[in-house]
Amino acid sequence: MELMITTGKIVPKLQVEHGLVVDRVYTGSFMTSFLLGFSISIMKVVPVTLQQLHAPTKAPYWPVVADGW
Numbered sequence: 001m002e003l004m005i006t007t008g009k010i011v012p013k014l015q016v017e018h019g020l021v022v023d024r025v026y027t028g029s030f031m032t033s034f035l036l037g038f039s040i041s042i043m044k045v046v047p048v049t050l051q052q053l054h055a056p057t058k059a060p061y062w063p064v065v066a067d068g069w
Contacts, residue, residue: 003027006038014042024050026063 007027014020023045045053 003038010040024053028063029061 004027007025011022011025015022020042043049
């Protein structure tokens, strides 16, 4: 729940205050550690990169893409 709240606060800030276009957001536990906190990764992408992010994979725990997301 905390990750969703944090995402809901950060994404609008990136869009309004920094002028970024947020096309995809992946929220969840992608990597675990013994430390508390969260991390934000931002990257500039081209359409082929988005296609690669949505390509079939056997990577465990990668988010399932449905309806174009």
